[in-house]
Amino acid sequence: MKPRRRNGYEPIGTAHIGTLLAEALKDPRRIREALGVWPAWEEAVGPEIAAAARPVGLRDGVLTIHVKHAVWHQELHAQRASLLRRVQATAAGAAVRELRLKVAPVAVREAPRAPEREPVASAPIPYEVARAIRAVESPKLRGAIIRAASRWAGLVRGRER
Numbered sequence: 001m002k003p004r005r006r007n008g009y010e011p012i013g014t015a016h017i018g019t020l021l022a023e024a025l026k027d028p029r030r031i032r033e034a035l036g037v038w039p040a041w042e043e044a045v046g047p048e049i050a051a052a053a054r055p056v057g058l059r060d061g062v063l064t065i066h067v068k069h070a071v072w073h074q075e076l077h078a079q080r081a082s083l084l085r086r087v088q089a090t091a092a093g094a095a096v097r098e099l100r101l102k103v104a105p106v107a108v109r110e111a112p113r114a115p116e117r118e119p120v121a122s123a124p125i126p127y128e129v130a131r132a133i134r135a136v137e138s139p140k141l142r143g144a145i146i147r148a149a150s151r152w153a154g155l156v157r158g159r160e161r
Helices: 017-025 028-035 037-045 047-052 070-078 080-089 127-134 139-160
Strands: 053-059 062-067 098-103
Touching: 037 047, 037 053, 037 062, 037 080, 047 053, 062 070, 070 080, 070 098, 080 098, 127 139
Parallel strands: 062 098
Antiparallel strands: 053 062
C-alpha cells in the first residue's frame, strides 16, 4: 500500500533544524541563541570575557570563538582548557569538545531595551505642596521641584482613572 500524501506536498529531503529555523525566521542571531551554545558561552566565561570573545560557529563539537584583539587571544589561549571545562559544565555546552580561537571582529551585543513608557502628563500641584515649594530659596531648585511635583501629580491622576 502506498503512503498517503496531501495534495501539493513535495518531500524535500532532510536538513539541520538550525538551517530550517534560520530560513523560517530570517534571523541567524536568534537561532544561535535558541540553540543554546551562545548563552552557555556567556554563562561559562562571564560578562568580561563574553564582551571580548563571541562564539561564531559550532561544527563537529568544535566551538569557534572570535576574539577582538591579539592580547585577548593570547590570554584565552592560555586558559583554553579551563574555559572548555566551564563551557562543558553548562547544560547546553555538553556538545562542545574543543575551542578554536581566532582574532576577528566581535559583534557587539545589544543591551536589552527597557519597555517604552507613555509620557506622563503634567497636572496641577496640590496647594499645600506648592506653598511648601515656595519656601525654597534657589530659583533653579524651586523650578526643578515644581516640574517633579507636577509630573508626580500627573502620575497620581493617571492611576486614579
